[in-house]
Amino acid sequence: MAITLGDNRYGKAEVRLVRVVRDGPRHDLRDLTVSVALAGDLAAAHRGDNSGVLPTDTQKNTVYAFAKRYGVDEPEAFGLLLARHFVDTQPGIHWARVDLVEHPWSRLGPHSFSRDGGPTRQASVTVTGEASHVVSGLAGLVLLNTTDSEFHGYVRDGYTTLPETTDRVLATEVAARWRWASIGDGPPWGASFQGVRDALVAAFVDTYSYSLQQTLYAMGSRALEQREELAEIRLTLPNKHHFLVDLAPFGLGNDNEVYVATDRPYGLIEGTVSRDDAPPAPEAW
CATH class of the missing domain: 3.10.270.10 (Urate Oxidase;)
Incomplete structure (x- = not known):
């Protein structure tokens, strides 16, 4: 009997990220939940060979490092940066998806905010070797x-x-x-x-x-x-x-x-x- 590995992916789910921009007395705030999923040549990992696996903890750290290095302006743009990074830097990864949910806050003052009860903003970015797709x-x-x-x-x-x-x-x-x-x-x-x-x-x-x-x-x-x-x-x-x-x-x-x-x-x-x-x-x- 032949047994074949089907579609599979792995990643870090629901990374909580709060980015504060301290540009003078007026601060800006972005509050996101970021989930990463990667797919590619991962059959070996399902047989116990981790040589092609980028740890999910590394994916989490990348989210935080990119937030510091590049800032977090728009969820879609931040998702594209992350997804393209994973595909471009990992030879065995041919597909990356980054899902983002932005939690809204209302400004009360230069550095004061209240959690908004309004709708959440969402984005889903998918990058392959050939194309990038964005859904907002x-x-x-x-x-x-x-x-x-x-x-x-x-x-x-x-x-x-x-x-x-x-x-x-x-x-x-x-x-x-x-x-x-x-x-x-x-x-x-x-x-x-x-x-x-x-x-x-x-x-x-x-x-x-x-x-x-x-x-x-x-x-x-x-x-x-x-x-x-x-x-x-x-x-x-x-x-x-x-x-x-x-x-x-x-x-x-x-x-x-x-x-x-x-x-x-x-x-x-x-x-x-x-x-x-x-x-x-x-x-x-």
Whole structure:
């Protein structure tokens, strides 16, 4: 019987990095979680030969050393530096991916900050010997409309109990990932993140919704219309259900005023919105 090693990778996960820039009395702060994954000629390692293995502790140290040497401006740019370093300096490594999550802080003063409850900024950088790919994103963007949302006309069968509604609360926690049409030499990483976030929020606010699927498509379309550097965007929208509470036992009516918010189970709506002329995507993004 033949036994073959399949796809494999290894790396250092969730390296916590805080970089402070002390340029005079006003300080700047970047707070990241960085994960590294490497793949290549690693079959020998699975047979006990570590001669081609760059220790994951070394990968962690590289993250910290690069933060000092090059600074941490934009997550995408920092990820590209790291991924290209691992592929360029390790003969047996032909593929590197660096995933980054930036934890937001709000400025309170020249050197004072508070942890922001807003969405996290994310990036995933993949480098091979032939190409570099960057996917940017966000997670934890919580949005809610108290009206202008309906849901009816859906399939009904013997197990359907959900009542139709022409006025409901629509709430979700947006996770989005967008692929760049081209990364060139100096993409507008930060401006694009803010622009996509603003477009997603505006589309959610402006859309009279007949389903969360419709809202997803409107949000993805708005992002592509306003940010020409995007090739496509993937959205994950959980339906954060708000159900009307039955107040009749207490002799009270409930004209869409009192709800119970439930966290599970929940509907999960996912979709990709693309440009017709978008360049081909890498195998996995």
